[in-house]
Amino acid sequence: MREFHHIVDIDGLLPEEAARMRLVHDLLVEAGPPADLPAALERSTVPTEAQVIDFPLMPPRRWGAEGIGTLTEVLVSRPTENEIRPEYVAEWRYYYSSAAGNADLGRLQAQFDEYYAVLADNGVRVSYIEPPVPAIGACGWIKNPRHARPRRRP
Amino acid sequence: MSEVTSDGELILRTAGGDRSAFDDLHRRYARLVFGLALRRLGDRGRAEDAVQETFASIWRSAGSYKPDRGPGARWLYAVARNAIVDRARSRADVPAEIPERAAREPDEQGWIAWRVHRVLQELPDREREVIALAYWSGLSQSEVAEFLGIPLGTVKTRTRSALAHLADLLGEELA
Numbered sequence: 001m002r003e004f005h006h007i008v009d010i011d012g013l014l015p016e017e018a019a020r021m022r023l024v025h026d027l028l029v030e031a032g033p034p035a036d037l038p039a040a041l042e043r044s045t046v047p048t049e050a051q052v053i054d055f056p057l058m059p060p061r062r063w064g065a066e067g068i069g070t071l072t073e074v075l076v077s078r079p080t081e082n083e084i085r086p087e088y089v090a091e092w093r094y095y096y097s098s099a100a101g102n103a104d105l106g107r108l109q110a111q112f113d114e115y116y117a118v119l120a121d122n123g124v125r126v127s128y129i130e131p132p133v134p135a136i137g138a139c140g141w142i143k144n145p146r147h148a149r150p151r152r153r154p
Numbered sequence: 155m156s157e158v159t160s161d162g163e164l165i166l167r168t169a170g171g172d173r174s175a176f177d178d179l180h181r182r183y184a185r186l187v188f189g190l191a192l193r194r195l196g197d198r199g200r201a202e203d204a205v206q207e208t209f210a211s212i213w214r215s216a217g218s219y220k221p222d223r224g225p226g227a228r229w230l231y232a233v234a235r236n237a238i239v240d241r242a243r244s245r246a247d248v249p250a251e252i253p254e255r256a257a258r259e260p261d262e263q264g265w266i267a268w269r270v271h272r273v274l275q276e277l278p279d280r281e282r283e284v285i286a287l288a289y290w291s292g293l294s295q296s297e298v299a300e301f302l303g304i305p306l307g308t309v310k311t312r313t314r315s316a317l318a319h320l321a322d323l324l325g326e327e328l329a
Contacts, residue, residue, distance in 0.1 A: 002289065006295075007288045007289070007295070007313060009310040009313070009314065013314075020318075020321045021314070021321065024320045024321045024324065027266055027270050027324065027328075028285065028289050028320075029289070031267040031270035031271060032290075033286070033289070033290035034189055034274065035185060035188050037184055037185040037188055038198065041188060041206075042184070043180075044176060044209060046173055046213055
């Protein structure tokens, strides 16, 4: 360890000045050298801004099958741009997507519309819920916000 | 040498979503956070993660900073320390053991290094240069003079001047 008098020339200094410098010297020795910042950390990265969305309040009733019988009412939504984000292609495993790429949104919507039409034609009341577009949550883009669980009655 | 904008002011501006203030904080503190994390965690990869988490926390929670409760540097140190402790405790990262030295290192020692390295940034380049060479490169004053191509007397003068500046900047740490 370098001694104070090897580094600092105290000739001509007042004793209190020399004592003050010695304290600084001790702190410098205690602190040790600053670390070299890795290149990856040289630029700041502002965390991705999450868009806070208000999910529509679900009607205060239970949805889903509650027994065997005639289907009378369904809660549905049409596929949106939420289903075809480029992130799903780049990180298809994370988003439970497909390496083959995103679906054809127009075709997807047409197929869903066709299915809803079949339900309506058979006397089922079709209720629509519209998800926000785009939809992003704490863990990334939300692919199927229409699948959000409805609030259960207490 | 005096700063135009204090750490506290930058934190408050960051709380308001000012990205340039956040960038300034990053420029001032990224290296310090990394140094602190490296001392505590003993692993560069985990230390890098801790730096990222620290600045994510700063961005998210800058609004919780209260200037009347202390200087910005203390708040930033607390945020960094929490992120590093979280990283050390993270089960996902258990394989890398916390070095014994890091485990024993008292909080105050980390704070001293944090403060010293921070105020070093405020020195003029020519003063910081002689301090770094004298303290951490193992060069004698004659060797520093030769390395920098300046007279020995100039090295001595700059060293004293640097220590005097540091003493002023460190203030309460010397008390």
